[in-house]
Amino acid sequence: MTGASRHYVLAAGGTGGHLLPAFALATELERRGHHVALITDTRGAQIPGKPDFLPAHVIPAGRFGKNPLSWIKGIRAVLQGRRMALRLFDSFQPSAVVGFGGYPSLPTVLAAKSAGVPTVVHEQNAVLGRVNRLFARHVDAIATAYPEVERLDPKHSRKVHLVGNPVRAGVLSLRDEPFPPLGEEGLLRVLVTGGSQGARVLSEVVPDGLSMLPPALRQRLQVTQQCRPEDLDAVRERYRNHAIPAELATYFEDMSARLADAHLFIGRAGASTIAELTAVGRPAILIPLPIATDDHQAANARELAKAGGARVIRQERFNAKELAKQIKALADNPQGLGRAAHAAWNCGRPRAVEDLADLVESFGGADMMDVIRVGGNNARGASQGLPAGQGAVRESAE
Known part of the structure; x- marks a missing residue:
């Protein structure tokens, strides 16, 4: 107190x-x-x-x-x-x-x-x-x-x-955990989620996009995907046909643990999603909801994308071929994902x-304080899969 x-x-x-x-x-x-x-x-x-x-x-x-x-x-x-x-x-x-x-x-x-x-x-x-x-x-x-x-x-x-x-305490507690190790032959864990308005397009595009990755990359995939109840069977069949291991559910109670294990996130660009990705430091491919009021999800993604922590695909261009192209650009080598993770972490508040x-x-007590106008972030390198000092750290701008 x-x-x-x-x-x-x-x-x-x-x-x-x-x-x-x-x-x-x-x-x-x-x-x-x-x-x-x-x-x-x-x-x-x-x-x-x-x-x-x-x-x-x-x-x-x-x-x-x-x-x-x-x-x-x-x-x-x-x-x-x-x-x-x-x-x-x-x-x-x-x-x-x-x-x-x-x-x-x-x-x-x-x-x-x-x-x-x-x-x-x-x-x-x-x-x-x-x-x-x-x-x-x-x-x-x-x-x-x-x-x-x-x-x-x-x-x-x-x-x-x-x-x-603000983000959930369970997610924030992961901030100082290292980015999951990713060797050249290790599993590449992909987490896919979407709101009720967004899950269907993700269910239709993501399995086919993952199937178009080069065989060496595709064979390393382990997917966790949240789907609408009515889409579960069809999505499960798509992954089965592509021989890609996938765990599907309409809701995951242990979402914090899923995020902790993920090497790559694919989903919408809601404010809470961006806050959690940047709190933990996870690279992402974001598909802003096109009907969001004032196109605010596209605006939400802008800072993270500019920093190098995410790639943005507008829904009108979101197809299997484009998704595969963006995943390959991020995941072709462990260093690429590690750098993107570090960039995302640096955007966290x-x-x-x-x-x-x-x-x-500051209201009802002492005089109005000048609360932080731009939040600074403490630098970190090695714990996000990078040598100390590598990657730009965002300093307080004022």
């Missing part, structure tokens, strides 16, 4: 991308001796992983579609949610409210502004989300996960703090949850 116990309210939409960072922050604030409450929607209340100590308050959030006639219903829901949030504030007396994006953040942050409660928003993606964009002018601080965030007006730069995306908690704690 870093000072007097205080109360904080976190608000997040009902998806893992919004809620997982909120859960991580709640755990860190509780560890420091504070009391935390969560405001979310009905979907969010059912997401696994919520800490037992964290009470969840479900409010109507309102949705605004393309049809303006639906906005009337949405506005009513927002106003009702704002009233409910204000009633919680009356009893809970928060020192600050933290919005993680998504519709429930809208009435909650509105309530905080009307009640004079300090506000912070955290943006997980490399494009400022709609709700966070709406409040950027009015909040007291904007925490970001990337050095460059699109749709963020430069005039708000004084209140922007680069903290990163392992102190994300601590830096975000420091920023939030």
Whole structure:
């Protein structure tokens, strides 16, 4: 605990991308001796992983579609949610409210502004989300996960703090583990995952792409792939026909261990995925979800790709031949994968949850701190499969 116990309210939409960072922050604030409450929607209340100590308050959030006639219903829901949030504030007396994006953040942050409660928003993606964009002018601080965030007006730069995306403790604990040994004849372990909207294209392309690798490389493959339930049998048959060993499931409970063993990741470029890849240091081939709002997954992948830790294939070009080409370019020799792993590791921000908690704690206590504006990373070489000193280490830019 870093000072007097205080109360904080976190608000997040009902998806893992919004809620997982909120859960991580709640755990860190509780560890420091504070009391935390969560405001979310009905979907969010059912997401696994919520800490037992964290009470969840479900409010109507309102949705605004393309049809303006639906906005009337949405506005009513927002106003009702704002009233409910204000009633919680009356009893809970928060020192600050933290919005993680998504519709429930809208009435909650509105309530905080009307009640004079300090506000912070955290943006997980490399494009400022709609709700966070709406409040950027009015909040007291904007925490970001990337050095460059699109749709963020430069005039708000004084209140922007680069903290990163918090990741699960089980994943973060792997950060100082070495990149798995990869000899010229050893197994090449490939991990493939995708969200519910992305798993099908991965199921259709990845087995055939792996089958097009040179025989010497193909014979070393060991694949772990997450699939939709309705795709499992077809994908299993594809791998069987290609004589490629593959373990398939709709969900892996031990995903941290799978990531620890992987030499190469293939999947989408969601914010949580990028945060975990860079926390552990795993090279990747990323296929951004083309229907993501504001094409934010492509923006998420940009920093990692520029550093050399990932290759990006847009979905319109994602076919078996292109995938095989990119895998071969990465995996032709162990040093190539090792360098990419080191580059990914250097993009990680392992102190994300601590830096975000420091920023939030600065409200209701001491004067506002200037929390890290660009997170530095401690250098490492040999533990990522490189000689000490090899590979560029990202220094603090300010």
